Amino acid sequence: MNTSAAAPYGVHLLPCDITPFKAGNTGIDYVTTYDSGVAGPHLMINALTHGNEVCGAHALKFLFEHDVRPIRGKLTLSFANVAAYESFDAAYPYASRFVDEDFNRLWNEETLDGERDSVELTRARAFRPAVDVIDHLLDIHSVELPQPTMLMSGITAKGRALADAMGKPKHVIIDPGHAAGKRLRDYAAFDDPAAANQSVLVECGYHFYKEAADIAIETSLRFLRHYDAIDPAFIAEHLGDTPDDEPQLFIDVTGPVTIETDNFVFARTFEAFEVVAEEGTLIGTDDGTERRTPYPDCVMVMPAREAVKGKTAVRLGRIV
Numbered sequence: 292m293n294t295s296a297a298a299p300y301g302v303h304l305l306p307c308d309i310t311p312f313k314a315g316n317t318g319i320d321y322v323t324t325y326d327s328g329v330a331g332p333h334l335m336i337n338a339l340t341h342g343n344e345v346c347g348a349h350a351l352k353f354l355f356e357h358d359v360r361p362i363r364g365k366l367t368l369s370f371a372n373v374a375a376y377e378s379f380d381a382a383y384p385y386a387s388r389f390v391d392e393d394f395n396r397l398w399n400e401e402t403l404d405g406e407r408d409s410v411e412l413t414r415a416r417a418f419r420p421a422v423d424v425i426d427h428l429l430d431i432h433s434v435e436l437p438q439p440t441m442l443m444s445g446i447t448a449k450g451r452a453l454a455d456a457m458g459k460p461k462h463v464i465i466d467p468g469h470a471a472g473k474r475l476r477d478y479a480a481f482d483d484p485a486a487a488n489q490s491v492l493v494e495c496g497y498h499f500y501k502e503a504a505d506i507a508i509e510t511s512l513r514f515l516r517h518y519d520a521i522d523p524a525f526i527a528e529h530l531g532d533t534p535d536d537e538p539q540l541f542i543d544v545t546g547p548v549t550i551e552t553d554n555f556v557f558a559r560t561f562e563a564f565e566v567v568a569e570e571g572t573l574i575g576t577d578d579g580t581e582r583r584t585p586y587p588d589c590v591m592v593m594p595a596r597e598a599v600k601g602k603t604a605v606r607l608g609r610i611v
């Protein structure tokens with residue numbers, strides 16, 4: 292175990308060697324497509340949108356090493372921000388999220404077609420043709436603190452339907468993404484209610500817990516199972532026959548509580564996804580100004596561990 296100020300929860304899951312997958316077969320480094328030769332959707336499972344979210348790399352390695360192939364349609368396995376991943380240093384494990392900028396804020400046509408350049412934009416432009424031919428996407432992520440796993444379905448009904456069909460993780464966040472720039476999961480047809488393309492993002496818990504890799508594998512198999520994309524016997528063997536599903540909770544994110552001063556104090560510690568029953572419950576005070584829950588059964592989606600001016604104290608959500 293490696294616990295330091297740079298990683299207070301330790302680094303228990305390290306990057307794995309993905310260089311065997313560099314050449315791929317698509318002309319784009321670290322993008323491999325298998326074609327069953329049978330009609331069916333083209334699925335993509337993508338890892339390393341963020342370079343330090345290493346669980347996705349472990350999941351793809353698992354699929355490669357087990358020779359997982361589609362039995363209908365096509366399956367693309369891709370590693371996105373490899374430059375950031377290659378910069379990983381266990382002493383500063385958060386530093387390799389990206390090199391120049393967040394790869395997951397670039398997925399607007401204006402940005403991709405624009406004049407600006409960066410390590411991530413260069414990669415996104417090279418990667419884009421692989422995404423443009425995809426029907427349905429699973430994008431694998433993790434988070435910086437120990438928190439429950441969750442799916443981010445976006446705001447379209449088809450995104451929610453995909454999360455529902457996968458059955459796990461339990462918590463499904465319905466959110467519109469980031470004002471700073473579109474995520475891969477919100478790119479083009481994925482975000483178009485009129486298009487059939489579905490996408491979902493999974494957060495597999497804390498970046499550097501070993502369980503994150505297991506969750507990434509399980510979620511990948513659930514995604515493939517939904518589309519009948521691979522041998523069901525392989526899925527059964529690795530998912531086991533644990534009964535699927537405790538009911539999922541779909542949470543509509545209504546907005547953040549933003550910390551406006553240096554004197555924000557939480558009223559108490561809130562757990563991730565804690566449901567606060569009573570409307571008007573005190574969340575905290577911001578230099579004396581009370582911030583309270585705006586409606587009953589308010590979900591505390593991702594409470595911050597410390598209050599930093601300008602950051603989000605907590606995102607609030609309503610159970611759908």
Ligand SMILES: [Zn+2]
Pocket residue numbers: 340341344432433
């Ligand atoms: Zn991420």
